[in-house]
Amino acid sequence: MPVSLQDQLVVAISSRALFDFEEENRLFENTDPASYLRLQRERLDVPAAPGVAFSLVKKLLAFNTEEQQRVEVVLLSRNDPVSGMRAFRSAKAHGLHSIQRGVFTQGRDPFGYLRPLGAQLFLSANADDVTQALQLGYPAAHVFTDSMRASGSHPQEVRIAFDGDAVLFSDESERVFQAEGLAAFQKHEQEKAAQPLPEGPFKPLLAALHSLQQIEVPGMRIRTALVTARSAPAHERALNTLMDWKIDVDEAMFLGGLAKGEFLREFEPDFFFDDQTSHVRNAASHVPSGHVRSGIAHHKPPIHS
Template sequence: MVTVAVSARSLFDFEEENRAFRENDPGPYRALQEEKLDLPARPGAAFPLVRKLLAFNDSGAAEVDVAILSRNDPVTGLRVFASIRHHGLPIKRAVFTSGAPPHRYLGALGADLFLSANMFDVRAAMAAGFPAAQVYPASAGLNLRNDAELCVAFDGDSVLFSDEAERIFRLMQLEQFIDHEVRNARDPLPPGPMKPFLDALCLLRNGRKSGAAVRTALVTARSAPAHERAIRTLMAWGVTVDEAMFLGGLPKAPFLAEFEPDIFFDDHLQNCELASRHVTTGHVPYGINNELEVAR
């Protein structure tokens, strides 16, 4: 079974309410949510992904579990569950922590992925060893044409793979980086933070009992001949992707707009910001690029 934990704000559009939130005084936020207890929330950025994930259970097989893992208080949780019922989502599990760090419960839930709009919670989850990403609220409202299959796209270095090669790229010229990757083409790259989620998707695809389908893509700035190490790494792991795009520095957003993933994971903030205009996007705050961002 694949288990995904999502925050309430990533599943539903709580952006208006979030603007009323103050860390030192959550009272106005809670009061606003309580005023809206009978008003179902609109779908948020992760809603289409969650809906497709839950469709794997339509045949009666328990293949996917989705749980709410939220900093909201239990009263706001009433609105979350009312919104879940309104939109017909078969979600039964939820943890509401009233502001306490929610990542502590990921192990108990058996989560294969945690999606949140809160960067601090995402970083804490990743530090605890769980695949996690910050969902861009700007992705909400995007309509995808393909309801027949679940599509997920991953960046390569610092997402599926570790940032080993990215660090080398930072230290070398492009030509030297390519030479390094060619010389090490048969040495698998270490796994990155999203590798366990790709594993879970491959198991879901290969062992599914429902009629739903899974399609995955690697979307990377690598180009030939540095492509070989990426492909051989996946082969060494015993996992596959359906599509691989070696873009050699071309913008990823137009290719993602054609692939239409239900979510795209990348470690570069700029890539995420551009992609979120077209597809639901999750920022993976891992690796040297994010270390540089934190240092600024």
């Protein structure tokens, strides 16, 4: 009987999102592929340092037990197979023994493999791959590789923070704001407070995390947060939507346009997802962050989220 990843949370991740391959990447961009490949071969037995998404991956994998595999992490990369070998060896050196699957395309678009994997999350340092994955309907984020690394303060708790509009929810309300301004946005949200927002690209990931939260795994927990520029009265529609989905978040921050970075620093997430570059850049100086390249804000100058 074929092996199946069904009923698992499947995370596809690029080598540069999981490990710090920035020096190698600079060589690749500034010289030629042959020099890059030569360096990777020379460093096959040198474990790469943890990257931006390392803490998230390590903690999610801790939900696996000898009896049951609940989380599957697959390396999905434009790297060549030899560089992929170094990524596997680095995973083993850092204790991520359950990372056993990988696809390395040597420059070819990798996002098509999300379909047979059934991925519920794709993290990549390649912005174009993320855009294509989102267009195919997969939760995906462009990892800012210069992000602050995750705090080690909560080793037994996965903490994930999400923006609302164009991330957990659709960009329906954001479009009203962009076209008509704040007053029209607030009026629109008050009038539709009881009408759930359409799903955004990361709703499936939040649902998968919610299911994982219901499972008792000794020593591990998940804590989620909604961190949004919405404020009262627009907060009601967001909360009513979550209730309609029968999904709880542990914390909700309605910041009314305040910069998110310092609030996220207090929450100490293993990762934060937002659709606006300015918010991600502000957050990245405090916590691991990724840009969800979707919605109207991806096509216009960022104003609101």
